[in-house]
Amino acid sequence: METLNQLIHYVAQNGDYIWEQFYRHFLMTFYGVLFASIISIPLGILIAKYGKLSSWVLAIGSITQTIPALGAMAVIMILLGLGTNTAIVTLIIYSILPITQNTYVGMKDVDKTVVEAGYASGMTRFQLLRMVELPLAISVIMAGIRTAFVIGIGIAAIGAFVGAGGLGAIILTGTNATDGTAIILAGAIPTALMAIIVDLFLGWVERKLQPIKSSKSKAA
Amino acid sequence: MLEFKNVTKRYDGKTAVKNLNLNIKKGEFVCFIGPSGCGKTTTMKMVNRLIGISGGDILVEGKNIKEQDAVELRRSIGYVIQQIGLMPHMTIKENIVLVGTLLKWSKEKKDQRARELLKLVDLPEEYLNKYPHELSGGQQQRIGVLRALAANPPLILMDEPFGALDPITRDSLQDEFKKLQKELGKTIVFVTHDMDEALKLGDRIVIMKDGEVVQADTPDEILRNPANEFVEEFLGKDRLIQGRPDVTTVEQIMENKPITVPVGTTLRDAISIMRDKHVDSLLVVDSANVLKGFIDIESINLNHKKAKVVDEIMEEGIYTVSHHSLLRDTIHKILRRGAKYAPVVDDNQRLVGIVTRATLANLVYDTIWGDGTELEELTQAAE
Known part of the structure; x- marks a missing residue:
C-alpha cells in the first residue's frame, strides 16, 4: 500500500516528465524500427530472390540476436559516444533480423503459380513485385515489424545507460534512489503498457493487411 | 500463325x-x-x-x-x-x-x-x-x-x-x-x-x-x-479398339463360313442342314458361290407342299454389304433395317462371309472390355 501511494504521488508530481520520457522512448523505438525496415525489407526481398545469400544473411542476423543488448550498446557507444543515436543504432541492429526473416518468409510463401501467371500475363519484374508479391507478403512482413517493435521497446529501456533518456531513465533513477520501488514502477509500467498497446495496434494492422479478403467483409 | x-x-x-x-x-x-x-x-x-x-x-x-x-x-x-x-x-x-x-x-x-x-x-x-x-x-x-x-x-x-x-x-x-x-x-x-x-x-x-x-x-x-x-x-490398346469401328472394314470382323446351300438343294435336305447347324435360315448360292437369295424356316413351312427345291421358294434381292465397306456404316444400316444379319459379298457378288447381330455384339464387348486376348492369355496361363 505504501508503494502504491508513493507511486501515485510520484506520478502526480512528475506526470509531464513521465509523459515526455514515454514519448521519447516511443520515438526512439519507432525510428529504430523504421530505419531497420528501410534496410531489412529490400534485404529480405533480395535474399528471397537470390536463394544462395539467404542462409548467410539469416545466420548473421541470428548471431547478432544472441549478443546481449547491453553489451552491444556498450560497444556501439565506444564508436558513437553517449546519446540517443547509440540507442537507435542498437535498435536497428536488433530489428533487422525479425524484419528480414519475415520478409524472406513472406516472399517465399507467395504461390509460385501466381507469380508464373503474373509473369506470363506480361508483368515486368517491378510490376510483379508491386502488384503481386508485396501485397501477398505484406501481412507477414508486418508481423516481423510488430515483433521488432515490441523487442525494441524493451531494448530502448536499456538506452538510459548510454544517456538516451526514455522510460529507462526513470527506472534507472529508481534503482539509484533509496526505496525507489515506486519510481521503478513509474518507469516500468508505462514501458509494459506501451509494448502491449503497440502489439495490439500492429496486430490489428497486420490483420487489415491480410491479402486474401472475402467479398462480404468488403461490402460490410 | x-x-x-x-x-x-x-x-x-x-x-x-x-x-x-x-x-x-x-x-x-x-x-x-x-x-x-x-x-x-x-x-x-x-x-x-x-x-x-x-x-x-x-x-x-x-x-x-x-x-x-x-x-x-x-x-x-x-x-x-x-x-x-x-x-x-x-x-x-x-x-x-x-x-x-x-x-x-x-x-x-x-x-x-x-x-x-x-x-x-x-x-x-x-x-x-x-x-x-x-x-x-x-x-x-x-x-x-x-x-x-x-x-x-x-x-x-x-x-x-x-x-x-x-x-x-x-x-x-x-x-x-x-x-x-x-x-x-x-x-x-x-x-x-x-x-x-x-x-x-x-x-x-x-x-x-x-x-x-x-x-x-x-x-x-x-x-x-x-x-x-x-x-x-x-x-x-483400348483406344485403338474404340477407334476401330471408324476404320475397320466389314471383312475384318465378318464370319468367314456362312451356312449355305447350293441352288437345286431339296427342301428336305435344307431342313436337315438347318437342324444340324442350328440355324433358321440359309443362304442360297450357285456353283460359283454367287449369292442368289435366302430361305428361312417360315417360308419352308408355308411352301413345303408345293415346292421341292430351294430355288422355288427362296427370296431374292437380299440386302448385302460389300466386304470392304466400313464397319461404321454397316452397323448403322443393319440396325436401321432391323436385319438379323447381312451377307458379305465381294465385287463379283460372290458370298465371302456374313455379319450377324452376334458379331456386332461381340465387337461391342471387345470395345468395352478389351479384345479378349488378355482373358485368353489368363486362361491359358491358368491351364
Whole structure:
C-alpha cells in the first residue's frame, strides 16, 4: 500500500516528465524500427530472390540476436559516444533480423503459380513485385515489424545507460534512489503498457493487411 | 500463325527439344501430348519466352518472337495454367482484366470487358466482386480462361488447364471451351498428358517423345495410322479398339463360313442342314458361290407342299454389304433395317462371309472390355 501511494504521488508530481520520457522512448523505438525496415525489407526481398545469400544473411542476423543488448550498446557507444543515436543504432541492429526473416518468409510463401501467371500475363519484374508479391507478403512482413517493435521497446529501456533518456531513465533513477520501488514502477509500467498497446495496434494492422479478403467483409 | 523453325532447347548439356518444325494455322486447336519430360511444356513456354530458345526461330503471325519485347509479347498471348494461378488478393474483375491493367486501359473499358467476358461463361455478374477463393475449382479455371482472353489475343497457350479438375467439371469445361474457341476463332496451343482430352479437343495432335515430334496429325489419322509402336502404346490398346469401328472394314470382323446351300438343294435336305447347324435360315448360292437369295424356316413351312427345291421358294434381292465397306456404316444400316444379319459379298457378288447381330455384339464387348486376348492369355496361363 505504501508503494502504491508513493507511486501515485510520484506520478502526480512528475506526470509531464513521465509523459515526455514515454514519448521519447516511443520515438526512439519507432525510428529504430523504421530505419531497420528501410534496410531489412529490400534485404529480405533480395535474399528471397537470390536463394544462395539467404542462409548467410539469416545466420548473421541470428548471431547478432544472441549478443546481449547491453553489451552491444556498450560497444556501439565506444564508436558513437553517449546519446540517443547509440540507442537507435542498437535498435536497428536488433530489428533487422525479425524484419528480414519475415520478409524472406513472406516472399517465399507467395504461390509460385501466381507469380508464373503474373509473369506470363506480361508483368515486368517491378510490376510483379508491386502488384503481386508485396501485397501477398505484406501481412507477414508486418508481423516481423510488430515483433521488432515490441523487442525494441524493451531494448530502448536499456538506452538510459548510454544517456538516451526514455522510460529507462526513470527506472534507472529508481534503482539509484533509496526505496525507489515506486519510481521503478513509474518507469516500468508505462514501458509494459506501451509494448502491449503497440502489439495490439500492429496486430490489428497486420490483420487489415491480410491479402486474401472475402467479398462480404468488403461490402460490410 | 505460329511457326516453329528448327527450334531447339538445351539445358546444360541435355537437349529438351530437338529441331522442332511445325506450322500452326490460324484458328487451329493443337494439342501437344507425350510422357513427362518429352519437351511439350518447354515447347509451349518458348512461345511466350517464359523459356529462352537455344536455337531456331519461333514466328508468331510472321514476326520472330526474338525481335519483340518479351513483356509486350506476353501481353499479346493468352496463357492458362493447370494451377489456375488467380491473384488471391484481387477480385474476379481485377483478375479477368489483369492484362488490361498492365496495358493501362481506362476503368470503363476494364469494367465493360470484364462483364462481356463473364457472360461468355455464363457466370452471374455478382461474381465480379468476389475473390477467387470463394469460387469452386471449375469456376476459378473459367476465370483463368477469361483472363487469357481479356486482351483478345489471337493465340492462347494452355498448360494442362483442366488437369486439376474433377472428371465431371473437366468434361463440361472441355465442351464449353471447345465451343468458345470455335466461336472466337482463337489459335490454341494446348499441352496435356490426357489422350482422351487431346482426341476430344484437338484439331491436330502433336505427339512428342524425347524432345522430338513423333507424329503430328488429326485425331482420326492418328487412330487410323499410328506412326510407330510408341504412338500405338501411347494411345493404348483400348483406344485403338474404340477407334476401330471408324476404320475397320466389314471383312475384318465378318464370319468367314456362312451356312449355305447350293441352288437345286431339296427342301428336305435344307431342313436337315438347318437342324444340324442350328440355324433358321440359309443362304442360297450357285456353283460359283454367287449369292442368289435366302430361305428361312417360315417360308419352308408355308411352301413345303408345293415346292421341292430351294430355288422355288427362296427370296431374292437380299440386302448385302460389300466386304470392304466400313464397319461404321454397316452397323448403322443393319440396325436401321432391323436385319438379323447381312451377307458379305465381294465385287463379283460372290458370298465371302456374313455379319450377324452376334458379331456386332461381340465387337461391342471387345470395345468395352478389351479384345479378349488378355482373358485368353489368363486362361491359358491358368491351364
